[in-house]
Amino acid sequence: MLPQPDLSTVLGRVASGDPVAVRDCLARYGGLVWSIARRFEGDDAEDAVQEIFLDLWKSAARYDARVASEATFVAMIARRRLIDRRRSRRRRPSTETIEHEAPIATTAHGPDTCAEASQAARALDRLRPEQRNVLLLATCHGMSHGEIAAETGMPLGTVKAHARRGLISIRAALLGVQEEGP
Amino acid sequence: MSRDVELLADRALVGLDDDEANELRALGRDDDESYDLAAAAIDLATLSIQPMPAGLAERVIAARAPVSMKIPTTLAGWSMPQIAKQAPEKRRRRMAPWLAAAATAAIVIVGLSWWLLRATPSLSDDRADLLAGGATRIDWKATPEASTTTGDVVWSASAQRGYMRFVGLTPNDPAKTQYQLWIFDKTRDQAFPVDGGVFDVTSTGEVIVPIAAKLHVDDATLFAVTVERPGGVVVSKREHVVVMAARS
Numbered sequence: 001m002l003p004q005p006d007l008s009t010v011l012g013r014v015a016s017g018d019p020v021a022v023r024d025c026l027a028r029y030g031g032l033v034w035s036i037a038r039r040f041e042g043d044d045a046e047d048a049v050q051e052i053f054l055d056l057w058k059s060a061a062r063y064d065a066r067v068a069s070e071a072t073f074v075a076m077i078a079r080r081r082l083i084d085r086r087r088s089r090r091r092r093p094s095t096e097t098i099e100h101e102a103p104i105a106t107t108a109h110g111p112d113t114c115a116e117a118s119q120a121a122r123a124l125d126r127l128r129p130e131q132r133n134v135l136l137l138a139t140c141h142g143m144s145h146g147e148i149a150a151e152t153g154m155p156l157g158t159v160k161a162h163a164r165r166g167l168i169s170i171r172a173a174l175l176g177v178q179e180e181g182p
Numbered sequence: 183m184s185r186d187v188e189l190l191a192d193r194a195l196v197g198l199d200d201d202e203a204n205e206l207r208a209l210g211r212d213d214d215e216s217y218d219l220a221a222a223a224i225d226l227a228t229l230s231i232q233p234m235p236a237g238l239a240e241r242v243i244a245a246r247a248p249v250s251m252k253i254p255t256t257l258a259g260w261s262m263p264q265i266a267k268q269a270p271e272k273r274r275r276r277m278a279p280w281l282a283a284a285a286t287a288a289i290v291i292v293g294l295s296w297w298l299l300r301a302t303p304s305l306s307d308d309r310a311d312l313l314a315g316g317a318t319r320i321d322w323k324a325t326p327e328a329s330t331t332t333g334d335v336v337w338s339a340s341a342q343r344g345y346m347r348f349v350g351l352t353p354n355d356p357a358k359t360q361y362q363l364w365i366f367d368k369t370r371d372q373a374f375p376v377d378g379g380v381f382d383v384t385s386t387g388e389v390i391v392p393i394a395a396k397l398h399v400d401d402a403t404l405f406a407v408t409v410e411r412p413g414g415v416v417v418s419k420r421e422h423v424v425v426m427a428a429r430s
Binding site: 043135 | 183187188191192194195196197199215216217218219220221222223224225226227228229230231232233234235238239241242243357370371373374396397398411412413414415416417
């Protein structure tokens with residue numbers, strides 16, 4: 001069952017049908033979504049941003065402040081859409097490019113600093129360098145295991161192990177639990 | 183590592199194909215979003231937030247699928263004051279407290295904005311404060327790619343923040359390239375310098391840019407600025423290094 005919308009959060013207000021909340025959400029998280037999309041999509045980021053926000057409006061009711069910060073939830077929705085787009089683009093390459101307009105200062109504000117980001121940064125710090133490198137290539141640039149293997153020269157199995165183990169460590173740090181064993 | 187954990191980690195990092203998604207569903211773990219949230223947290227921890235392009239927010243709103251959102255004209259238990267049918271004098275009397283409240287609010291907002299502007303130090307002032315507090319200052323050494331660039335980097339290890347100052351650095355087109363700072367930490371593997379954030383330069387005059395280190399820097403020995411693709415990279419190929427500053 002979905003949680004009752006928490007009207008103290010922007011997503012809760014979106015879910016409750018507050019028409020102003022949509023603009024508030026764009027103002028607060030537009031830069032975040034845009035920046036993640038740029039990492040994955042480069043010049044195609046605008047289309048991706050529109051799709052991400054459509055996903056976000058539909059998913060807003062699922063947001064539960066007890067589980068994660070709003071920024072982390074928004075980033076998760078963004079990543080899912082971007083990963084889907086990247087997987088389908090691998091099947092159907094595109095060469096179209098889009099001209100970008102000048103950025104505006106009014107949307108330059110990032111999301112509120114969230115605890116998960118700080119915890120993740122500290123946990124990243126504790127990973128072995130090669131594990132951190134693989135994890136960041138997968139996470140921040142949406143590179144496939146095969147692409148990372150080609151980029152780093154590591155065997156495919158090693159890349160998969162580093163990526164999975166690295167993510168398991170970060171998750172354990174965020175949840176404050178022991179890593180799931182082999 | 184169990185198969186469900188493998189699939190959950192892969193979904194969060196690279197996505198699953200249909201067969202894998204069905205396998206995860208069959209294992210009864212497809213509702214577990216904790217790995218996806220962990221990957222999202224990594225994104226947040228390493229991201230340099232850039233503003234959306236002008237007009238994109240409006241296009242997002244315009245593209246929004248019709249939903250059952252209506253602008254409320256009434257709220258439960260409340261109604262808009264019916265003033266249209268009142269006599270002008272009576273209407274003015276009824277409006278006076280509202281106008282007074284609005285004027286007071288406007289004065290408070292203007293005053294608060296003025297106070298905030300005064301209270302927020304400029305980049306230049308904050309840089310000077312860091313220097314006064316003992317931060318390290320190192321002059322940039324230009325490379326052949328930016329031979330006329332001068333300036334310095336100021337870094338406070340205790341505050342874990344600092345500023346880059348450039349004069350003569352070529353403005354970039356953010357749609358094509360961005361500058362990215364790298365911080366070499368003596369306590370870390372030198373093959374993996376700390377990402378100091380991506381930034382744009384819009385003027386060849388003096389530009390001050392705050393440093394946004396993504397990880398804790400214990401002992402900064404070298405700062406280097408490279409030209410990278412928009413959004414920056416996780417590991418630079420160091421093909422286009424424009425300036426460097428090494429601690430002596």
